[in-house]
Amino acid sequence: MASNNLTSEKLKEILGVSIKLAREAGKLILEGSDAILRSAAEAVEEKKNSVDLVTQYDKGVEELVKKELGQAYPGFSFIGEEETAALGKLPELTDGPTFCVDPIDGTTNFVHGFPFACISIGLIYQKRSVVGVIFNPFLDWLYYGAEAQGSYLVKSGGAPLKLPLTPARPLPSLSQALIGIEWGSDRGLAPMKARGNTFQRLAGDGQHIEGGKMAHSLRSTGSAALNFATVASGQLDIYWEIGCNAWDVCAGTIIAQEAGGIVNTSDLSIHGGEVTGDASDKVLIGRKYIVMRAIADSGSEKGADIQKRLVKELCETVEDFTPV
Ligand code: LIP
Numbered sequence: 001m002a003s004n005n006l007t008s009e010k011l012k013e014i015l016g017v018s019i020k021l022a023r024e025a026g027k028l029i030l031e032g033s034d035a036i037l038r039s040a041a042e043a044v045e046e047k048k049n050s051v052d053l054v055t056q057y058d059k060g061v062e063e064l065v066k067k068e069l070g071q072a073y074p075g076f077s078f079i080g081e082e083e084t085a086a087l088g089k090l091p092e093l094t095d096g097p098t099f100c101v102d103p104i105d106g107t108t109n110f111v112h113g114f115p116f117a118c119i120s121i122g123l124i125y126q127k128r129s130v131v132g133v134i135f136n137p138f139l140d141w142l143y144y145g146a147e148a149q150g151s152y153l154v155k156s157g158g159a160p161l162k163l164p165l166t167p168a169r170p171l172p173s174l175s176q177a178l179i180g181i182e183w184g185s186d187r188g189l190a191p192m193k194a195r196g197n198t199f200q201r202l203a204g205d206g207q208h209i210e211g212g213k214m215a216h217s218l219r220s221t222g223s224a225a226l227n228f229a230t231v232a233s234g235q236l237d238i239y240w241e242i243g244c245n246a247w248d249v250c251a252g253t254i255i256a257q258e259a260g261g262i263v264n265t266s267d268l269s270i271h272g273g274e275v276t277g278d279a280s281d282k283v284l285i286g287r288k289y290i291v292m293r294a295i296a297d298s299g300s301e302k303g304a305d306i307q308k309r310l311v312k313e314l315c316e317t318v319e320d321f322t323p324v
Contacts, residue, residue: 005125005126006097006125006130008146008147008148008149011123011130011131011146011147011149012146012149014073014123014131014146015131015133015144015145015146015149017069017072017073018069018121018123018131018133018144019133019135019142019144021064021065021068021069021121022119022121022133022134022135022142023135023137023142024064024068025061025064025065025103025119025135026119026135026137027137028057028060028061028064029057029061029104029110029117029119029137030137030138032055032056032057032060032061032104032110033057033110033113033117033138035057036055036057036110036111037113043055043056043057044111047085047185048185048324049185049187051108051185051187052185053107053108053111054082054085054107055104055107055110055111057103057104057110058081058082058103058104058107059082059103060103061103061104061119062080062081062082062083062101062103065080065099065101065103065119065121066078066080066083066101069099069101069121073097073099075096075097076096076097076098076099076123077091077094077096077097077098077099078098078099078101079091079093079098079099079100079101079246079247080101080102080103080247081101081102081103081245081247081248082103084245084247090245090246090285093124093127093281093284093285095125095126095127096125097123097124097125098123098124098125099121099122099123099124100122100123100124100129100246100247100250100251100284101119101120101121101122101247102119102120102225102245102247102248103119104117104118104119105117105118105119105120105134105223105224105225105226105247105248106118106221106222106223106225106226108222109221109222109223114222115136115138115139116136116138116221116222116223116226117136117138117222117223117226118134118135118136118137118223118225118226118229119133119134119135119137120132120133120134120225120247120248120250120251120252121133121134121251122247122250122251122252122253122254123250124246124250124281124284127280127281127284128147128279128280128281129250129251129253129254129257129279129284130146130147130254131145131146131147131251131254132144132145132146132151132250132251132252132253132254132255133251134225134226134228134229134251134252134255136226139155139156140155140156140157141153141154141155141156142154143163143229143232143233143251143252143255144255145163145232145254145255145257145258145259146254146258147254147258148258149258150162150163150258150259151163151232151254151255151256151258151259153165153229153233163232163233163234163255163258163259164232164233164234164259164260164293164294165233165234165235166234167296168234168260168293168294168295168296168303169234169295169296170295170296170298171237171292171293171295171306171310172298173213173310174202174213174215174238174310174313174314174317175213175214175215175216176215176216176237177215177216177237177238177310178215178216178217178218178219178236178237178238179202179215179217179218179219179236179237179238179239179240180218180219180220180221180227180230180231180236180238180239180240180241181195181198181199181202181218181219181220181239181240181241182220182222182224182227182241182243182244183195183220184241184242184243184244184323185243186243186323186324188324190321190322191242191243191321191323191324193319194242194318194319194320194321195319195321197319198240198317198318198319199218200212201213201317201318201319202215202218202317202318203215203217203218211317213317219236223248224239224241224244224248224249224252224289225248225249225251225252227239227241227252227291228249228251228252228253228255228256228263228291229252229255229256231252231256231261231291231292231293232252232255232256232258232259232261232291232293233259234259234293234294236293237292237293238290238291238292238293238310238314239289239290239291240266240289240290240314240318241289242266242287242288242289242318242320242321242323243287243323243324244287244289245285245287246284246285249263249284249289249291250284252291253279253284253291256291256293257279259293259294260293260294260303261291261292261293261294261307262275262277262290262291262292262304262307262308262311263277263279263283263289263290263291264276264277264279264283264289264290264291264292264311264315265282265283265286265288265289265290266288266289266290266314266315266318266320267286267288267315267320268312268315270282270283270286275308275311275312275315277304277307277308277311287323288320288323290311290314290315292307292310292311292314295307295310
């Protein structure tokens with residue numbers, strides 16, 4: 001198992017520290033949102049282009065989280081979105097424990113006051129996600145999970161609700177799915193054509209759109225981490241995105257897996273054409289993600305087999321592209 005040297009007690013301790021820190025960061029995020037919405041636009045900076053936004057609050061929250069986690073766990077490595085942006089490349093993932101943090105996931109929502117932004121704190125150990133905390137301070141919804149310890153949602157300080165929120169339901173085909181998608185920050189011709197063709201195939205009918213799946217619908221919340229958490233809850237069936245990063249999906253990966261979900265790359269060449277459900281480092285840093293909720297057995301087909309069959313069908317439906 002990924003964390004055989006990090007005992008379950010240690011994972012529980014790390015989870016508790018991360019939850020407390022996420023709630024502390026949440027206060028800063030709310031203060032920052034209010035300040036930004038009341039101030040001029042200079043508080044918002046651009047990274048690679050005009051839709052890849054960053055604010056002093058992204059940086060401030062990341063500095064706070066890195067400092068607190070560094071004091072609590074000095075031997076652990078740290079990967080943060082904003083530090084990586086400054087470095088210009090993702091640090092090498094080792095087998096050692098590595099916190100992987102997005103201080104504000106859904107920065108565009110944060111800048112606009114759209115209440116779907118969160119802090120995402122994940123821990124990677126032996127190249128697998130083993131602890132995850134996702135906190136949306138706007139709704140006061142806290143998602144968390146740890147390897148072999150289940151995953152939960154706490155709404156506004158209520159009792160922890162085990163994920164998925166209801167027993168796994170059937171999913172006969174992609175046509176019955178509510179699918180999370182994102183427009184991302186790569187807005188050039190190739191990514192926009194690939195996304196547009198994919199969205200058209202997922203939503204279009206097979207009579208007029210070649211390969212159309214006519215899914216129930218597509219949803220774009222603006223936060224990869226919250227998309228993972230919503231899939232783990234059973235409230236989205238699937239989420240696909242090419243272009244987000246390890247810090248966006250690390251916490252959500254273990255939260256979804258502990259809720260019976262499957263996390264896989266949408267680039268089947270990574271695992272020899274097969275859907276393995278092994279969210280290895282190649283998947284975590286691969287920037288091509290699919291996460292699917294727990295699915296009930298149906299007839300003679302096990303839920304896990306249905307997941308793999310539908311993930312493979314989705315991989316064959318989406319149009320691949322290389323993220324910038
Ligand atoms: C965002 C992701 C989202 C993606 C956006 C952006 P950020 O992360 O959560 O899935 O579509 O382009 O990367 O930048 O708000 O932390």
